[in-house]
Amino acid sequence: MNRLSALINNIRDLMQGDLTADSVVPPSGYTANLTTFTAGAMAFLAVFALALSLATGRLADRWSDELARTTTIRISAPEGQMQAQLDAVINVLNTTSGIESSSVMSDEAQRRLLEPWFGPDLPIETLPIPRLVEVIEKDSGPDMEGLRLRLSAEAPGAVLDDHTRWRRPLVNAAQRLRTLGTFSILLIMGATAAMITLAAQSALAANGQVISVLRLVGARDVYIARAFVRRFTVRALLGAAVGTGLGMVAMVFLPSAAEEGAFLTGLGFQGWHWLIPALIPPLAAIVAFWATRGAALRALARIS
């Protein structure tokens, strides 16, 4: 409880500031500008890492949901038996519980599917192409093993593909991308802290004379540290705000992906996710606060 109130007091002091305490640190310096730039650049990158993390998360969920609820039946049969086996498959599906709907892929749809590989003039009617049946499952889903057995009995040319074979690696890949995005954000925060620590240490070393005078006249370490902490925190906040803003603008102007670019669809922010980057500047300020405070108190402890 005491630590919490001490933290609240620290934050209040930081927000209120102390003009004289602040003014003991020279008003300009390359380290302060370096901090602004670093925070801005890191915030810009964090926006993209966040977008990647959120988008891959959505992608993983979408693939997982959509593919989990669809099944494809592929029918390969001699020309004379194709329609009979197709009817048998439809009959089996209609009498199986857990199936919401099923539809036979039309010649036109199959032509569109094959068009990228064989061109628009493919004589699909004359080719021995398997017929495809798309099955939409109910939430409860059918008994896959039972369905597979019934299909093999009623329509020997039918093969049930529930997408598990290629769905799992896709979902895994998307989840790993999400983890990578989250890890990148943590890495960016760590790198920001490291760079601000170095900048703060440089500022403290450059202001050795000021610190010496302050110690001589009875200034406590916290008083001296506060002047540096406030300066670096404010700089980091401003830099991160600008970097986040630029990152958001860049996200807005990302080329929009059409249906054909299915993988790219959804990269970026959607809905309330646009609000999440607003957390980046305060987060950068918190990182700067603790990094500078730690660096300052460690440096001051070495000064008599």
Added chain:
Amino acid sequence: MLHLQEAGFSYGGREILSGVNLDVAPGSFYFLTGPSGAGKTTFLRLCYQALMPTKGVVRILDRDVRGLHREDIAQIRRRIGVVHQDCQFVDHMNMEDNIRMPLQVSGRNTELDDRSFQDLISWVGLSAHMSALPPELSSGERQRAALARAVVMSPDLILADEPTGNLDWEMAQKILTLLIELNKMGKTVIVATHDLQLIRMAKSKVSTRVLRLANNKVQLAGVDL
């Protein structure tokens, strides 16, 4: 006020002070003299805890310096005014802010009204220089400003390390006069100097004791000065 008992300080295996015994009573005026490198500055730094004794006991303002926390040291320094030969100012702040700094860091800036501050500034003869930056002042003016900063908190103890080292004789006399006036106000003053002429002048105006640092020891000097 200040009590040292068998106090010593070593650095890098070299003994700089050893077996120092001294009791400084409140309101007294001490000179500390000795050749360059004898340890005068080390002695003063022990007195304001910029250094910690490696041997013996040092008590300042009734506090044993051993085991003092950094925050306690900061508190004690607010009751000690220190004047260095090189003054040490924050060069980008004007003289008024520099002189007020001890009040500011202790949160007592409002306790000294403008009138009292102006009295202090005119006492050291710097009324016309308050908006100047430290590098714009002469050595004598900087030394007087350092003295004003040292006394702005009305400290109990004033330590001056070669305060007239860079000054001509006329300015040195002015600084000494200010220190004597402070002593007459009841402040305890310790001045480290190798300027025997300055000591003789002070002895003619105020009751002083002279300590001589030699062979790492502090001895009370005789009347031969």
